[in-house]
Amino acid sequence: MKVSLKNISLALSIVTFSTVVLTSCSDNNSTGWEFAPNMYNSRAYEPLTQWRKNIINADGKDMRSPVAGTISRANYQTSFLQDDSTVVNDLMVYNLPKDSIAVAEVTLKNPIPWSDKAEEEGKVLYERNCLHCHGEKGAGDGAVGKVYKGVPNYASDAYKNMNDGHIFHVITYGKGRMWSHASQVNPEERWKIVHYVHRLQLGN
Amino acid sequence: MIENNSSVVLQSEKVGILHYINMIRKFYKSILALSVAVSISIGYVAAQDSTSIASAAPAGGGDVAKGEGLFKNNCAQCHAVTAEVVVGPGLAGIEERRDYAWLKNWINNPMGVIGSGDKYANELYLKYNKTQMTAFAAFGDEEVKSILAYVKSASTPVATAPVAGAVATTPAETGGGTFINVILVALLVIMGLVLVALLGILQLLNRLSGADAGAADTSLSFGEKLQASFKNIAANKTVRSAIVWAFILLATKATFDGMYGIGVHQGYAPKQPIAFSHKLHAGEMKINCAYCHTGVYKGKQSGIPSANICMNCHNAIKRESPEIQKIYTAIETNKPIEWVRVHNLPDLAYFNHAQHTNVGGLECKNCHGEIEKMEVVQQRSSLTMGWCIDCHRKSEVNGKDNGYYAKLMEAHSAVSKGAMKVQDNGGLECAKCHY
Ligand code: HEC
Ligand code: HEC
Ligand code: HEC
Ligand code: HEC
Ligand code: HEC
Ligand code: HEC
Ligand code: HEC
Numbered sequence: 001m002k003v004s005l006k007n008i009s010l011a012l013s014i015v016t017f018s019t020v021v022l023t024s025c026s027d028n029n030s031t032g033w034e035f036a037p038n039m040y041n042s043r044a045y046e047p048l049t050q051w052r053k054n055i056i057n058a059d060g061k062d063m064r065s066p067v068a069g070t071i072s073r074a075n076y077q078t079s080f081l082q083d084d085s086t087v088v089n090d091l092m093v094y095n096l097p098k099d100s101i102a103v104a105e106v107t108l109k110n111p112i113p114w115s116d117k118a119e120e121e122g123k124v125l126y127e128r129n130c131l132h133c134h135g136e137k138g139a140g141d142g143a144v145g146k147v148y149k150g151v152p153n154y155a156s157d158a159y160k161n162m163n164d165g166h167i168f169h170v171i172t173y174g175k176g177r178m179w180s181h182a183s184q185v186n187p188e189e190r191w192k193i194v195h196y197v198h199r200l201q202l203g204n
Numbered sequence: 205m206i207e208n209n210s211s212v213v214l215q216s217e218k219v220g221i222l223h224y225i226n227m228i229r230k231f232y233k234s235i236l237a238l239s240v241a242v243s244i245s246i247g248y249v250a251a252q253d254s255t256s257i258a259s260a261a262p263a264g265g266g267d268v269a270k271g272e273g274l275f276k277n278n279c280a281q282c283h284a285v286t287a288e289v290v291v292g293p294g295l296a297g298i299e300e301r302r303d304y305a306w307l308k309n310w311i312n313n314p315m316g317v318i319g320s321g322d323k324y325a326n327e328l329y330l331k332y333n334k335t336q337m338t339a340f341a342a343f344g345d346e347e348v349k350s351i352l353a354y355v356k357s358a359s360t361p362v363a364t365a366p367v368a369g370a371v372a373t374t375p376a377e378t379g380g381g382t383f384i385n386v387i388l389v390a391l392l393v394i395m396g397l398v399l400v401a402l403l404g405i406l407q408l409l410n411r412l413s414g415a416d417a418g419a420a421d422t423s424l425s426f427g428e429k430l431q432a433s434f435k436n437i438a439a440n441k442t443v444r445s446a447i448v449w450a451f452i453l454l455a456t457k458a459t460f461d462g463m464y465g466i467g468v469h470q471g472y473a474p475k476q477p478i479a480f481s482h483k484l485h486a487g488e489m490k491i492n493c494a495y496c497h498t499g500v501y502k503g504k505q506s507g508i509p510s511a512n513i514c515m516n517c518h519n520a521i522k523r524e525s526p527e528i529q530k531i532y533t534a535i536e537t538n539k540p541i542e543w544v545r546v547h548n549l550p551d552l553a554y555f556n557h558a559q560h561t562n563v564g565g566l567e568c569k570n571c572h573g574e575i576e577k578m579e580v581v582q583q584r585s586s587l588t589m590g591w592c593i594d595c596h597r598k599s600e601v602n603g604k605d606n607g608y609y610a611k612l613m614e615a616h617s618a619v620s621k622g623a624m625k626v627q628d629n630g631g632l633e634c635a636k637c638h639y
Contacts, residue, residue, distance in 0.1 A: 028473040028582070029474050032465060040467075040551075044551065048508055049548070127492065128492040128494040128495055129492070131490075132489060132491045132492065143490045144489050144491060147521055149281065149520070150291035156278045157342055158339070177335065179515065179516045179519060184498050
């Protein structure tokens with residue numbers, strides 16, 4: 001084989017090409033080469049993603065806040081099938097204001113009838129949303145609870161008698177140092193958690 | 205004979221002195237050991253003493269043991285028995301600050317006392333940013349007295365004895381370090397030996413090559429010799445073309461590898477606007493993924509938490525940290541935090557989380573790797589079509605407690621022996637993943 005200028009320049013161009021490709025991939029801050037970038041950063045609106053300024057919305061964001069006072073109906077289931085195949089209807093739209101915990105205590109009753117299954121689902125939801133503060137047994141000893149401080153023991157005297165409405169209201173609006181968890185658990189899930197909190201109030 | 209005798213005497217005298225010195229050494233050693241043992245046991249006894257003093261402290265009108273139970277269950281999450289502020293003030297010396305009647309009233313109904321216009325209570329309430337204390341209406345005199353008795357006994361400082369035994373553990377701890385040092389030294393020695401052997405071989409080779417290269421070459425230095433031999437090799441045609449070919453092959457392989465990597469974001473770990481650590485939150489603090497990624501069991505998108513979810517904790521935790529202040533700024537200026545997206549499928553593909561996590565029962569780490577160990581989120585899987593298909597060929601459909609699949613499973617087991625894989629359920633149909 002002859003080592004001509006042509007051969008050398010060919011080899012050189014291959015080498016530079018491949019190093020460019022390779023190095024562009026090994027940088028953690030870059031996605032590397034994309035074959036059709038428009039498919040990744042699309043012109044269509046996508047959830048959780050925005051690549052360019054929105055020219056229609058005044059603040060330049062694709063996201064829009066819901067109109068004040070509107071409620072997303074999709075999250076509000078209003079009837080529940082009971083084990084004996086009867087249906088309980090309940091207006092799940094919760095419209096008591098934040099300071100009405102006393103009203104909630106006397107007017108609200110858990111519309112989801114107790115069953116092993118409902119409590120089991122409540123347990124899963126409790127473990128996802130409450131356990132890190134309130135602890136596995138509800139004793140206020142979760143890993144975050146120790147840093148956050150002031151998390152009570154459900155089984156202690158001041159808390160062992162909390163009723164359905166009280167707990168539902170606390171999850172919805174928070175109370176004292178605990179903040180609202182309404183954006184994380186919808187009403188149906190809240191009522192299932194209430195079943196499980198009642199279990200924890202019994203202690204062990 | 206006399207001389208001999210005297211020498212013998214001298215020797216025995218020497219032995220005697222040596223023996224004497226030895227005895228003294230032993231004596232000192234045993235004294236040292238004894239003193240160490242004594243000081244350890246003194247420390248131990250002293251430590252035990254101090255605890256026994258604490259538990260036997262006089263009970264002033266209430267039952268300390270009962271009070272301890274009540275306090276730990278009801279008050280400890282907000283109060284310390286020392287002067288340390290937890291949520292509310294430390295309770296050390298509380299009985300000097302307030303009289304019993306006030307305390308009883310307060311514990312039964314703090315908001316009532318504040319509402320009654322009590323000056324002390326109102327000032328305290330303001331000082332603690334209007335944090336409401338839980339009311340313990342059911343507590344009678346007995347409970348309150350027990351708690352106060354416990355607070356008093358636990359807050360009186362007990363003379364803490366110096367712990368002499370603690371020193372004994374230090375040598376054992378450094379043991380691991382010295383072991384590594386030994387290994388390092390041994391490695392160094394081995395490397396030295398190898399170097400010497402190599403040098404020896406080199407010299408031998410030199411001498412052998414010197415024999416047939418002739419006397420002229422001996423005047424050349426080692427470097428010049430090396431240069432000459434390289435020139436010889438480079439002049440050889442076959443060697444030269446072999447090198448060029450190897451180079452071209454390697455470069456082509458690298459190019460193809462690089463081209464297969466186009467559109468694959470594996471390893472992507474961009475820097476985020478806030479130094480948020482999954483290792484800390486999901487790993488050490490054991491916060492469930494779904495607490496922040498609220499949609500992951502419910503919908504297509506698992507979602508990125510909005511600032512109000514961070515605030516559930518950071519309204520109190522580490523407020524002063526500059527990283528946390530960025531969350532506050534985002535809320536105050538009503539601008540969302542602009543996280544950099546990591547995992548991103550092209551628009552032509554459809555992926556749904558709930559189908560995999562809730563229905564399929566897969567864990568996050570099957571696809572995302574061990575997020576709970578990452579400081580910065582990195583894309584660990586390739587997210588290529590081959591990756592999706594591979595898993596659909598291997599994984600079984602999760603039919604447990606799922607009435608929706610019951611008939612399908614039955615039909616499948618009628619015609620086939622193996623478990624139902626995702627591919628048997630249409631997991632390889634183009635339209636399932638492509639719009
Ligand atoms: C960030 C930590 C945190 C999380 C997460 C959390 N809580 Fe709490 N919770 C608290 C604290 C702190 C209190 C004490 C509030 C006070 O009295 O100041 C509390 C109090 C309560 C109370 C008693 C309120 C009262 O004083 O009557 C209930 C009931 C409760 N939480 C239920 C829940 C449920 C259900 C969840 C899960 C959906 C949950 N919490 C998640 C921190 C948390
Ligand atoms: C939810 C947290 C919380 C719990 C639980 C709690 N406290 Fe308090 N406590 C406070 C706060 C906060 C204050 C300061 C006043 C205020 O802001 O209301 C306070 C004030 C006090 C004071 C007055 C302190 C002073 O320096 O004058 C006493 C006494 C007291 N608490 C006793 C108790 C006892 C006894 C219990 C248990 C039976 C208890 N507290 C449970 C939060 C709590
Ligand atoms: C305290 C809230 C929190 C918890 C708990 C949490 N995450 Fe995240 N996660 C975030 C935030 C905020 C981001 C965006 C910033 C980033 O990428 O680091 C994120 C990003 C991610 C991403 C990358 C998203 C993208 O852009 O592609 C993945 C994957 C992820 N989380 C998985 C998990 C898993 C798995 C767990 C449970 C082990 C978990 N997260 C727990 C808050 C949380
Ligand atoms: C359930 C409670 C919880 C939630 C929700 C939470 N964090 Fe944290 N965060 C913590 C705890 C606990 C620490 C550790 C504090 C410590 O080291 O003392 C922490 C530490 C941090 C730190 C390190 C602060 C420093 O200077 O050391 C950052 C940054 C942070 N969090 C950001 C966030 C962001 C952003 C979110 C929202 C996506 C968030 N956190 C949600 C509990 C939480
Ligand atoms: C079967 C594989 C798979 C499993 C299991 C999985 N993910 Fe994902 N995840 C993906 C893919 C693929 C994407 C990219 C989606 C896209 O771009 O549309 C993604 C994206 C994400 C994102 C970015 C935001 C979004 O919604 O697109 C987060 C956050 C996330 N996953 C969290 C989780 C958590 C938490 C779990 C566990 C409960 C989990 N994932 C389980 C494959 C998986
Ligand atoms: C870790 C294994 C795994 C990976 C990786 C994976 N899947 Fe799946 N996928 C499953 C399993 C298991 C099911 C079946 C769930 C069930 O119905 O029980 C499934 C089901 C599906 C379904 C529904 C199929 C049906 O029958 O309706 C779609 C669509 C899907 N996956 C798309 C994807 C896409 C797109 C990717 C790649 C981005 C992907 N999956 C990656 C395991 C995986
Ligand atoms: C399990 C889900 C799944 C199924 C089934 C599937 N694909 Fe894909 N396909 C994907 C994903 C995810 C990508 C994007 C891969 C990437 O970004 O690297 C993709 C990419 C592609 C691309 C490349 C597009 C481009 O521009 O890069 C083509 C072409 C394609 N698929 C064709 C098909 C055909 C034809 C079928 C049916 C035989 C099929 N796919 C079935 C998930 C799937």
